[in-house]
Amino acid sequence: MSIYERWGVRPIINASGTVTRLGGARMPEQVLAALRQAAEHSVPLDVLQAAASRQLAEQTGAEAGLVTGGAAAALTLGTAAILAGHDLGRMERLPDCRGFPHEMVVAREQRSGYDHAVRAAGARLVEVGFNEIVSNAGVRRTEAWEYEAAFRSETCGVLYVHAPHSQPPLVEVVEVARRHGLPVLVDAAGELPPRRHLRDLLAAGADLVAFSGGKAIRGPQGTGILCGRRELISSAALQMLDMDDHPQLWHPPEDLILRERVAALPRHGIGRGLKVSKEEIVALLVALELFTSGKYDEQLPLYREWLEAIGQRLADCPATCRLAEPAQPGRWPLLEITLATGNPVSAFEVCRRLREGDPPVHVGHGRLADGKLVVDPSCLRDEDVAALADRLRTELLRARGTGGERPNTSPTRQRP
Ligand SMILES: *Cc1c(COP(=O)(O)O)cnc(C)c1O
Numbered sequence: 001m002s003i004y005e006r007w008g009v010r011p012i013i014n015a016s017g018t019v020t021r022l023g024g025a026r027m028p029e030q031v032l033a034a035l036r037q038a039a040e041h042s043v044p045l046d047v048l049q050a051a052a053s054r055q056l057a058e059q060t061g062a063e064a065g066l067v068t069g070g071a072a073a074a075l076t077l078g079t080a081a082i083l084a085g086h087d088l089g090r091m092e093r094l095p096d097c098r099g100f101p102h103e104m105v106v107a108r109e110q111r112s113g114y115d116h117a118v119r120a121a122g123a124r125l126v127e128v129g130f131n132e133i134v135s136n137a138g139v140r141r142t143e144a145w146e147y148e149a150a151f152r153s154e155t156c157g158v159l160y161v162h163a164p165h166s167q168p169p170l171v172e173v174v175e176v177a178r179r180h181g182l183p184v185l186v187d188a189a190g191e192l193p194p195r196r197h198l199r200d201l202l203a204a205g206a207d208l209v210a211f212s213g214g215k216a217i218r219g220p221q222g223t224g225i226l227c228g229r230r231e232l233i234s235s236a237a238l239q240m241l242d243m244d245d246h247p248q249l250w251h252p253p254e255d256l257i258l259r260e261r262v263a264a265l266p267r268h269g270i271g272r273g274l275k276v277s278k279e280e281i282v283a284l285l286v287a288l289e290l291f292t293s294g295k296y297d298e299q300l301p302l303y304r305e306w307l308e309a310i311g312q313r314l315a316d317c318p319a320t321c322r323l324a325e326p327a328q329p330g331r332w333p334l335l336e337i338t339l340a341t342g343n344p345v346s347a348f349e350v351c352r353r354l355r356e357g358d359p360p361v362h363v364g365h366g367r368l369a370d371g372k373l374v375v376d377p378s379c380l381r382d383e384d385v386a387a388l389a390d391r392l393r394t395e396l397l398r399a400r401g402t403g404g405e406r407p408n409t410s411p412t413r414q415r416p
Helices: 003-007 029-038 045-060 071-084 088-093 113-119 144-150 170-179 197-203 230-240 278-293 295-313 347-356 382-401
Strands: 013-015 064-068 103-107 124-128 155-161 184-187 208-212 224-228 319-324 334-339 361-363 372-375
Touching: 013 382, 029 278, 045 064, 045 197, 045 224, 045 230, 045 278, 064 071, 064 230, 064 278, 071 088, 071 113, 071 155, 071 184, 071 208, 071 224, 071 230, 088 230, 103 144, 113 124, 113 155, 113 184, 124 144, 144 170, 155 170, 170 184, 197 208, 224 230, 278 295, 295 319, 295 334, 295 382, 334 382, 347 361, 347 372, 347 382, 361 372, 361 382, 372 382
Parallel strands: 013 361, 103 124, 103 155, 155 184, 184 208
Antiparallel strands: 064 224, 208 224, 319 334, 334 372
């Protein structure tokens, strides 16, 4: 029995990967041990964040870094740093940006629900470009000159969302932004692995990059990383850390906070609600060490074995299984299960039945419209694999014959 059941919450089999909605990654033993050990002492958080900054700098090539309450918090803090710099008046007023530049230019095709985190700091997004391939109206996507054409005195920076096929390339966007002295904030929350992205996006000239700590890094779900230029990280730290101290006693660590840049001790900033605990900071640092060491790659052969075993178990089902090879180094294969055409039950319905059955199973749901269920092995436990294969087999066999009637989804129902 799991601890969750004390409150009537049923653990699921997570075949969907490190998605936030399902609790993110499962932390490795060393990370859990770090959480526990960190809880045994008290430490000043600014001193701990300064130490974190040094490790983040070493592992990303950035000048400095900050452990944040998730990549979304990193986006809010990075935006706050761009908006306010070390201006105490601006820090105090955010998210009210009246009277100073607060437009962030972003490609229309890179907008998503996550940019709420950027707007939350007070920035206004100004969209440029089109994806005429998606709209089936042409062959072109957003081009770098379109950013430049949108820059004006109200512009404070550029938001760039990194994805395997993002256009225009980051280097081109950095080049136009640099020409106008504007910083580029990159959302790379889910862009790990490959490990080299930890360094490459900064090397391409990004001023700030946000990563999730609770996805492939396998730190606590509530953590993220903001790394980049020292001056911006200093401002972000000032706007997140608790500021309840006497001005005459305030002595922040020099390698995190540029004390001489602020006229006085700011009050709690816009990021005060995005705080991270000492335990989370330490656990994230340990997880990042494991991630960058390549230790997680040792599990890749096991993932493959699991997926092959599941595929074999589904051999007599009205579906085709295909092991989709990873497109990037350090990523893992996925099992794509395509429902046979002619099944009376849709992939959406099979997905729903899997979620509502016993034990509940959540599979990758990104390709349901193409009739595909996707099994991501990265959050599975050894003991889940047989039960997952059984549940998939049961629901796929039922998909052949039940003619779309509502399934019996009570936890006690019999397997056919
Ligand atoms: C997951 C994700 C985020 C949010 O990351 P958190 O660490 O959950 O805050 C932001 N942007 C993108 C593109 C993501 O995939």
